[in-house]
Amino acid sequence: MIFNATERTILAGLADVLIPAGNGMPSASEAGIANEGLDRVLTVRPEIADVLESILQMADGRGSERVIAELQTNHPDAFGVLAEFAAAAYFLNAEVRKAIGYQGQTPHPIDPNPDYLEDGLLQSVMDRGLIYRPTGD
Amino acid sequence: MPSTYLDPPRDVLIIGAGPTGAVAAKRFAEAGMRIVVLEQGDWPDYSKARADHPDFELTTGRNWSGNPNRRQAPSDYPIDDAQSDISAVLYNAVGGGTVIYAAHWQRNMPSDFRVRTLDGIADDWPLTYEELEPYYERVEIDFGVSGLAGDTAFPPGKDLPLPPAPLGPMGRIVARAHNRMGWHWWPAPNAIATRAYRNLNACTQRAACMWGCVERAKGSVDHTHWPELVKMGVRLITGARVRRLSVNGQGLVTGAVYVDRDGIEHSQNAAVTVLGANGIGTPRILLLSGGAKFPDGLANSSGLVGRRLMMHPFGTVVGLFDENLGSSHGVWGQHIHSLQFYESDPARGFLRGAKWGLQPTGGPLSMTRSYPWGDNPIWGPSFHTQLRKRLDHSAMWGIICEDLPEANNRVILDSNLTDSDGIPAPKLLYRMSENSRKLLQFHLERARESLEAAGAKETVIAPLIRETGWHLLGTAKMGTDPKTSVVDAWGRCHDVPNLYIFDGSIWPTSSGMNPTATIAAMALRCAEHLVEERKNQKVPG
Numbered sequence: 186m187i188f189n190a191t192e193r194t195i196l197a198g199l200a201d202v203l204i205p206a207g208n209g210m211p212s213a214s215e216a217g218i219a220n221e222g223l224d225r226v227l228t229v230r231p232e233i234a235d236v237l238e239s240i241l242q243m244a245d246g247r248g249s250e251r252v253i254a255e256l257q258t259n260h261p262d263a264f265g266v267l268a269e270f271a272a273a274a275y276f277l278n279a280e281v282r283k284a285i286g287y288q289g290q291t292p293h294p295i296d297p298n299p300d301y302l303e304d305g306l307l308q309s310v311m312d313r314g315l316i317y318r319p320t321g322d
Numbered sequence: 323m324p325s326t327y328l329d330p331p332r333d334v335l336i337i338g339a340g341p342t343g344a345v346a347a348k349r350f351a352e353a354g355m356r357i358v359v360l361e362q363g364d365w366p367d368y369s370k371a372r373a374d375h376p377d378f379e380l381t382t383g384r385n386w387s388g389n390p391n392r393r394q395a396p397s398d399y400p401i402d403d404a405q406s407d408i409s410a411v412l413y414n415a416v417g418g419g420t421v422i423y424a425a426h427w428q429r430n431m432p433s434d435f436r437v438r439t440l441d442g443i444a445d446d447w448p449l450t451y452e453e454l455e456p457y458y459e460r461v462e463i464d465f466g467v468s469g470l471a472g473d474t475a476f477p478p479g480k481d482l483p484l485p486p487a488p489l490g491p492m493g494r495i496v497a498r499a500h501n502r503m504g505w506h507w508w509p510a511p512n513a514i515a516t517r518a519y520r521n522l523n524a525c526t527q528r529a530a531c532m533w534g535c536v537e538r539a540k541g542s543v544d545h546t547h548w549p550e551l552v553k554m555g556v557r558l559i560t561g562a563r564v565r566r567l568s569v570n571g572q573g574l575v576t577g578a579v580y581v582d583r584d585g586i587e588h589s590q591n592a593a594v595t596v597l598g599a600n601g602i603g604t605p606r607i608l609l610l611s612g613g614a615k616f617p618d619g620l621a622n623s624s625g626l627v628g629r630r631l632m633m634h635p636f637g638t639v640v641g642l643f644d645e646n647l648g649s650s651h652g653v654w655g656q657h658i659h660s661l662q663f664y665e666s667d668p669a670r671g672f673l674r675g676a677k678w679g680l681q682p683t684g685g686p687l688s689m690t691r692s693y694p695w696g697d698n699p700i701w702g703p704s705f706h707t708q709l710r711k712r713l714d715h716s717a718m719w720g721i722i723c724e725d726l727p728e729a730n731n732r733v734i735l736d737s738n739l740t741d742s743d744g745i746p747a748p749k750l751l752y753r754m755s756e757n758s759r760k761l762l763q764f765h766l767e768r769a770r771e772s773l774e775a776a777g778a779k780e781t782v783i784a785p786l787i788r789e790t791g792w793h794l795l796g797t798a799k800m801g802t803d804p805k806t807s808v809v810d811a812w813g814r815c816h817d818v819p820n821l822y823i824f825d826g827s828i829w830p831t832s833s834g835m836n837p838t839a840t841i842a843a844m845a846l847r848c849a850e851h852l853v854e855e856r857k858n859q860k861v862p863g
């Protein structure tokens with residue numbers, strides 16, 4: 186499905202209710218979720234398109250806030266898909282990722298120095314002794 | 323063209339290439355037996371593992387879902403779960419469930435083998451912790467298990483092959499709280515390579531263990547076992563779905579009939595057949611194999627095939643902390659575990675207990691989802707503050723509750739639903755018992771206290787979700803009496819002396835632990851016994 190400019194504007198409006206601007210962060214539409222974001226999401230989750238299309242039909246010119254409230258109350262599954270799309274597209278924006286301090290599931294090689302010995306952490310457990318019920322076999 | 327191809331006969335036919343099949347195949351191959359393995363799935367496709375891509379979180383549910391009804395891959399069979407409180411999750415591939423498991427590697431505790439004796443309910447196992455211990459030690463070497471000896475919840479034992487994963491800030495903050503409260507914790511055991519080990523690479527803590535490990539660092543048997551076994555000459559046939567077992571006039575199993583991906587039927591004969599198809603797949607095959615002679619299913623004179631299904635109700639509590647805990651990363655996997663409330667205390671109003679594993683919470687998209695966050699709103703004006711509160715600032719206890727065996731919790735054959743080969747699908751009848759509900763409630767409350775004591779400013783008890791039936795146990799009970807059990811203490815079917823079941827189906831009780839450590843150790847113990855006793859093994863003439 187190729188969403189046209191009008192449809193993208195409506196989706197952006199709905200997403201802005203979920204993710205408005207604030208705290209120095211852009212809104213969903215400012216982060217381009219209905220443009221490049223939508224295309225990137227649909228590339229990996231094409232099945233979302235059908236649900237977004239039905240949401241567009243339901244929106245039918247009504248205010249975004251009302252549509253969101255109705256989805257939340259009467260169509261929680263569709264709401265879940267819209268929310269997943271909005272948030273996923275938002276976090277695919279490189280600026281947003283930078284601003285929230287998340288660079289992806291980047292490799293963090295394991296430090297070979299054990300951190301379980303710090304502050305006598307384990308000694309405290311050992312001092313409390315064995316806690317299992319022996320079975321005597 | 324013959325309607326059924328006859329594949330060359332073997333000494334042992336194993337059905338299922340998960341950890342049960344892998345561990346058994348290894349032991350048989352070492353003993354020089356000729357082995358064939360039938361697996362309905364394919365080798366996992368790690369090109370779909372996306373942890374090193376920005377769209378990772380978006381793709382997890384699509385590429386690595388544990389629910390076969392959602393995946394609907396050619397390797398999958400549907401499961402009718404409309405009459406079950408919990409949906410089964412599993413993975414049908416070379417590697418079985420270990421391809422997507424979280425790799426929490428938990429031995430059972432000694433009391434798990436003595437439930438009847440100690441708590442007066444359910445059943446004892448026909449073996450003890452001490453008898454199984456050497457087999458735990460051996461499989462732990464093969465799976466590349468990391469962890470630390472000396473856990474006070476277990477009898478003293480040997481070192482594990484690899485050092486434990488870091489506790490991380492998350493593990494340390496909770497560990498300190500438990501020390502203040504006098505509650506148990508220990509660096510958690512995981513089948514995750516914390517250093518390069520055999521053909522596994524060192525983990526890089528991307529918190530992606532359940533959605534395709536891009537690093538080849540997880541001890542899943544498609545890495546730890548099958549490549550080597552194939553080199554040793556084990557014949558592993560993928561895309562091979564077993565329709566039924568074949569039985570001769572003497573009541574011995576002669577092998578299995580399977581359908582390949584082109585829909586062609588094959589007959590695979592073997593002297594001995596071993597089932598490793600898990601707590602749903604195994605009873606399904608037995609129920610399909612009765613024929614006119616055994617209308618209630620093969621090996622089912624006890625009537626227990628498919629009954630006593632146990633799936634471990636699962637609970638989650640998340641804590642939100644001021645401190646940056648780095649909890650978008652780490653093993654997933656568990657950082658620490660606690661067995662403080664594992665043993666029975668009748669004063670609590672229920673029997674048995676649960677294991678807790680402390681886990682990361684993931685990246686930003688995971689902070690917005692209904693699981694584990696429930697109805698706690700993130701959307702709207704508070705989005706940015708909520709996100710900052712959660713991302714890297716949350717820690718999560720996952721709670722595995724022991725489920726007691728109940729005859730009416732069961733796997734049966736569905737009268738309508740079939741898989742893509744027209745083979746009847748399994749149907750689950752499962753209700754969470756009163757004991758399990760009370761147990762779960764108690765543990766959720768204690769886990770909340772744990773996180774609060776660690777300094778959590780808020781805690782969220784996750785809504786119970788259906789898709790948590792990843793431990794499938796009990797549906798072909800092990801025991802000494804053929805009237806009240808399906809297999810003996812070595813996995814041999816009482817009714818069919820050359821048919822064996824090695825997977826979690828044979829568990830008399832479920833413990834409150836992630837089961838793969840014990841499934842693997844049991845498979846090794848049973849396989850070893852078969853090898854030792856092979857001179858006396860009855861086989862078809």
Ligand SMILES: Cc1cc2nc3c(=O)[nH]c(=O)nc-3n(C[C@H](O)[C@H](O)[C@H](O)COP(=O)(O)OP(=O)(O)OC[C@H]3O[C@@H](n4cnc5c(N)ncnc54)[C@H](O)[C@@H]3O)c2cc1C
Pocket residue numbers: 337338339340341342343360361362363388411412413414415416417418419420422423424425426427428532562563564565598599600601603604607792793794825826836837838839841
């Ligand atoms: C999402 C998830 C997370 C998990 N996390 C953990 C964890 O952290 N720790 C833990 O201990 N356990 C965990 N588990 C459970 C673990 O995966 C299982 O306990 C384990 O894989 C069981 O091993 P198995 O070999 O008996 O069965 P499986 O691994 O299920 O393998 C059975 C195999 O048999 C094949 N099969 C079935 N029927 C047929 C047929 N008719 N014909 C041909 N082939 C057939 C299947 O395709 C499958 O590959 C998890 C499971 C899931 C799904």
